[in-house]
Amino acid sequence: MANALEARGTARPATTHPQPAADKVPLVLSGADVVLPSGTRTGGRVLVDGATIAAVVPENAAVVDLSGHYVVPGFVDLHNHGGGGASFTSGTVEEVLKGIRTHRLHGTTTLVASTVTGDMDFLTRRAGLLSELAEQGDIAGIHFEGPFISPCRKGAHSEELLRDPDPRDVRALVDAARGHAAMVTLATELPGGIDSVRMLADRGVIAAVGHTDASYEQTVQAIDAGATVATHLFNAMPPLGHREPGPIAALLEDERVTVELINDGTHLHPAALELAFRHAGPDRVAFITDAMDAAGFGDGRYMLGPLEVEVADGVARLVEGGSIAGSTLTLDRAFKRAVTVDRLPVQDAVAALSANPAKLLGRYDRIGSLEPGKDADLVIFDADFDLKGVMRRGEWVIEPQLG
Numbered sequence: 001m002a003n004a005l006e007a008r009g010t011a012r013p014a015t016t017h018p019q020p021a022a023d024k025v026p027l028v029l030s031g032a033d034v035v036l037p038s039g040t041r042t043g044g045r046v047l048v049d050g051a052t053i054a055a056v057v058p059e060n061a062a063v064v065d066l067s068g069h070y071v072v073p074g075f076v077d078l079h080n081h082g083g084g085g086a087s088f089t090s091g092t093v094e095e096v097l098k099g100i101r102t103h104r105l106h107g108t109t110t111l112v113a114s115t116v117t118g119d120m121d122f123l124t125r126r127a128g129l130l131s132e133l134a135e136q137g138d139i140a141g142i143h144f145e146g147p148f149i150s151p152c153r154k155g156a157h158s159e160e161l162l163r164d165p166d167p168r169d170v171r172a173l174v175d176a177a178r179g180h181a182a183m184v185t186l187a188t189e190l191p192g193g194i195d196s197v198r199m200l201a202d203r204g205v206i207a208a209v210g211h212t213d214a215s216y217e218q219t220v221q222a223i224d225a226g227a228t229v230a231t232h233l234f235n236a237m238p239p240l241g242h243r244e245p246g247p248i249a250a251l252l253e254d255e256r257v258t259v260e261l262i263n264d265g266t267h268l269h270p271a272a273l274e275l276a277f278r279h280a281g282p283d284r285v286a287f288i289t290d291a292m293d294a295a296g297f298g299d300g301r302y303m304l305g306p307l308e309v310e311v312a313d314g315v316a317r318l319v320e321g322g323s324i325a326g327s328t329l330t331l332d333r334a335f336k337r338a339v340t341v342d343r344l345p346v347q348d349a350v351a352a353l354s355a356n357p358a359k360l361l362g363r364y365d366r367i368g369s370l371e372p373g374k375d376a377d378l379v380i381f382d383a384d385f386d387l388k389g390v391m392r393r394g395e396w397v398i399e400p401q402l403g
Contacts, residue, residue: 024050024394026058031067032380035350037369046071048376051394055372065402066380072350073369074109074377074392075331076357078183079143079232079260079288081114081304083295083330088113089305093129100138102296103289106330109377109392110358110367112182113139114290116305117146117157120169127176134180140361141182144173145231148196149211150187155236156318156325157211158306165196174205181205182361185231188222189214201226206360208260211236212247219250223257229360232290233259234272235324252279258360260288261352263337264329266315270342282348286357287334292316292326336385 027048034044047054047061082088084102086095096113103111113130115123123144130142146157148165163169165186174181183206186193200207209222210231230251238246251257252275259280261273267290277285289295293302294311301319302309304326308319316325331353338349358368366375380389380400389400 026050026054026061028057028061028063029066029071029378029380030063031065032069032071033346034370035070035072035346037355037371040346043067044071046370046376046378047372048391048394051376053370053372053374053376064400066400068383069388069400070346070381070383070385071370072335072346072379072381073354074367074375074379074390075107075335075353076110076140076361076363076368077103077108077289077291077331078112078229078286078357078360079114079145080108080111080291081116081145081326082293083289083291083297085293085297087293087303088130089116089118089126090303093133096130096133097138099293100133103291103330104390104392104397106296107332107335107379107387107390108289108330109375109379109390109397110140110361110363112141112143112361114143114145117149117154117161118305119161120147120163120172123147123173124176127173127181128178131176131178131180135178140363141180142177143183143185143208144181145185146211148184148186148190148193149236150190150213152213153187153211153236153238155211156304156307156309156323161306164191164193166192167196167199170196171199171203174200174203183208183229185210186222186227187212187214188225188227189218194221194225197222197225197227201228204362209247209251213238214247216245216247216250219247220254223250223254228256228258229286230257230259232262232267232288233276235262235267252276255284258284258286258356260286260290262290262327262329263287263334263342264327265337265341267324267327273342277344277348282345282351283356285348285352286360287331287338287349287352288357289329289331289334290326291329294328295330296328332379332381332387335381339385
């Protein structure tokens with residue numbers, strides 16, 4: 001069983017994000033199908049100078065021939081609880097860094113660390129630890145999923161620790177994150193929900209509708225108050241009905257909302273994913289992992305917060321009750337499934353994995369696309385959409401072995 005231990009102390013090892021050497025040789029990645037905001041450029045090239053993408057070929061650049069491959073922007077995961085046998089929700093600093101490293105090996109160059117429901121004192125301490133990692137550049141922020149969610153749609157959250165979204169409590173967690181709270185998932189129909197949405201919007205924190213039992217009308221009210229994300233659309237919310245359309249219809253139809261989707265073949269039927277893309281459009285979908293410790297690690301028993309999880313054949317379920325408990329997904333698998341099983345255009349899949357979440361985080365000026373001046377974050381796939389290379393800030397996480 002994987003350990004779920006609260007971090008001991010605040011000492012941390014050296015940062016895991018790369019520090020390019022001053023004498024690093026510039027690179028020209030040439031010959032690939034390069035996925036750009038304007039479309040896919042066949043036989044294109046990406047120029048890397050230090051930690052950034054360059055506009056012109058640097059002097060003395062080394063050429064890497066990537067013919068027959070795809071180059072796409074580094075993936076951005078808005079919703080991730082862990083990986084590599086390590087938990088973001090309760091692990092030590094060293095364990096959190098191990099989980100981050102695991103997801104980087106699968107193409108996620110930017111990651112928001114997600115918590116699960118716990119008591120307020122624990123979550124406040126957790127926010128302090130994760131905010132330290134955000135300050136070091138290891139994560140892009142913190143996502144609080146719970147405790148402000150509905151007991152009717154709790155999923156893999158401890159019911160006795162749930163609470164109404166009193167704006168004072170929500171703000172306490174946001175303040176504990178020291179400016180690094182990226183998103184809070186709320187059941188906005190609960191007492192205090194709408195006021196909390198307004199407070200979060202005023203403070204520049206994403207208010208996400210999720211783990212909710214809201215009606216269509218209540219969800220519209222939350223969107224009008226400032227909610228802009230649907231936490232793993234379709235999951236942990238009432239199903240779409242013809243007399244009671246519920247939150248799904250409201251979240252899909254409103255152009256102000258980005259919908260998260262877990263594209264692992266377990267959380268969603270392909271027809272549900274197609275429905276979301278058809279109605280929201282490729283600019284309003286963000287693929288997430290909702291990963292827990294077992295991502296990139298293997299089957300077995302784990303802890304998700306205070307709850308025990310059994311992972312079998314890559315599917316995580318609570319030992320008691322059998323509810324799906326996050327996923328073991330990595331974003332390279334989500335990408336391959338999107339283009340090979342779901343038959344999405346590569347351009348649309350890349351938008352859902354890179355540009356759209358980067359825009360939500362307010363970081364599209366630095367990440368989310370392959371453009372000069374942005375961070376040199378990229379992922380290389382072969383013609384079968386198997387991952388062959390990962391670069392983050394100009395440093396190879398996985399150097400492609402070609403020829």
